[in-house]
Amino acid sequence: MQTTRLALSCLLVAGVCAAQAGPTGVPHQPSRDAYLKLAAEVDDALHHDVLAVWFPRAVDNEHGGFHSHFARDWKKLPSDGKFSVFQGRMTWVAAQVVLHEPARRQEFAPIVRHGVEYLKDVMWDTQDGGFFWGLDDDGKITPQFGDHKELYGMGFCIYGAAAAYQATHDEQALDLAKKGFAWMDQHAHDAEHGGYYEWLTRDGTPVPMRIVNGRVESNGVGPVGFKSMNTHIHLMEAFTQLYEVWPDATLRARLEELLAIVRDKVSVAPGVMNLYFTNAWQAIPDHDSYGHDVETAYLMLETDEVLHGKASEATESMAKMLVDHALAYGWDTKNGGFFHEGTTLGEPENTSKEWWVECEGLNALLLMHERYGKQNPVYFDRFLEQWQFIRNHTLDAQDRGDFNLTTAEGKPLSEDKGSIWKAAYHDSRAFWNVSERLRKLAASQ
Structure with a gap:
């Protein structure tokens, strides 16, 4: 072949x-x-x-959500947990099948609902609000992911839920996306400098940078206590998806702000993007x-x-x-x-x-x-x-x-x-x- x-x-x-x-x-x-x-x-x-x-290989009918770990020949490998980014993305993909290929609606609409139910019933923190960064297959907090909140992951949960509503008109999906945006905007929006604090405690308190012997604490996306290109381009993406189905005034204002940040602060001539920034949007070389x-x-x-x-x-x-x-x-x-x-x-x-x-x-x-x-x-x-x-x-x-x-x-x-x-x-x-x-x-x- x-x-x-x-x-x-x-x-x-x-x-x-x-x-x-x-x-x-x-x-x-x-x-x-x-x-x-x-x-x-x-x-x-x-x-x-x-x-x-x-x-339907990735659909996890035993634990909910989607299984992520597969070998080259697509045999199922041991679970690496339920990650917010993966769960939101796979819900979004299933929704896109319904939108792009209506003939497959009967096949994929149940997968979309399956994804939304997991985001709503498991990934959402019923104690403090917001979506968890990740959980194990039993929906429990583990050292692998911790109990904190990371906006990169939360953005993709909103992205998946908004697309699910667009595809199925399930009000639960739209309500979940709205709730995710409201929590994020309340706890993480930087009213002074624009954009969002990215790494939060479980209750939504922004985590400041920590420097020990010259080394900055890092997570899966970037240095803790700083802003990143990666998170903000995908927040812009998620908010755009949500705005298409919910043209809320505050959401529009945040989306306008994100577009300006990504275009005018993150991106610079001759056509490159800085990766990391202080909260005041001072670029960090990388x-x-x-x-x-x-x-x-x-x-x-x-x-x-x-x-x-x-x-x-x-x-x-x-x-x-x-x-x-x-x-x-x-x-x-x-x-x-x-x-x-x-x-x-x-x-x-x-x-x-x-x-x-x-x-x-x-x-x-x-x-x-x-x-x-x-x-x-x-x-x-x-x-x-x-x-x-x-x-x-x-x-x-x-x-x-x-x-x-x-x-x-x-x-x-x-x-x-x-x-x-x-x-x-x-x-x-x-x-x-x-x-x-x-x-x-x-x-x-």
Whole structure:
């Protein structure tokens, strides 16, 4: 199968590239058929390498919620707990199936309800409010996760619940998302500097930074007591999802604030994002994450369009800069695909390739092609190379699904297909977006 995929991909790339050049060699738009062929390939990956391998396999009918740990061949491995991020993301994915594929509503609506019930009845802290960072399979607090609250995880619980309401019109799901937002806004919003405190005690008290012998205490997302790029881009994402079904005035104000923070404080010219900040938004030097750059380009445009119908010039400009910089410094010119991370103006420092980075890159490159492809063919050229790398290396031809991490050349560095940090969210969202955008581009030809 690997050889067949490679051969088909090479033929397709050759055909599309040929379609791009006119008699004078001047680039023009790919053909309608080329777009549709690509859309069919992406659809195949979505259904066979994401949805079919995760569902219903991940549904945990014994303990509730979703099981996250699977081997390369998709055999169930020992549980690594019930993580708020994973539970929210899988609920969101199930809801997207209902929204994108109405014919599968009867199959997936019960999975959506299953996810919401777990978020509502187990992940929500009935004592102090808010969603737990994580629990064991019996719904108990453990040293693995602790009893604190982390806004990164809470945001994804809201994200899943809001999408569930959009898909099923279940008022319980919307009430849960509203309740999560209200708790978060009451306990964690920084009224002075904007944005949110990220790491809280169980009762909602922000945890200050702790420095011992020069070392800062850290958690799974970043340094405790600081603000992070990662949490704030995903809060923006979650609030956007909620705003689509609940256009509340306070929610809108917070969403406007987050968009401005991500675009104007987190992101800076020439197209990079600082990772960590003091509470007053002073940037802390660190690496540049190419995957977050291209993902945030998409998320900013999405938020601005939901809020205002059309993205502003400032948002468009910064989104383009983020993608252009990632291509200039983080693109693998030999093998295709985005490297993991590097410095702002230096060579890549980590050249491994993670599944979510490659999928977010695919989405962002086609988004840029849609906007700027008539002026510059580079985005579609890189899109083709990115898709070729994903098909030939990220996707597992033997057992389906995608490898978590590969070398720059595409050799798997890990074989487990699922973990608490690897759900069906990045790849499914990217493939849905790309498939629909390719068909939109085909229709415009």
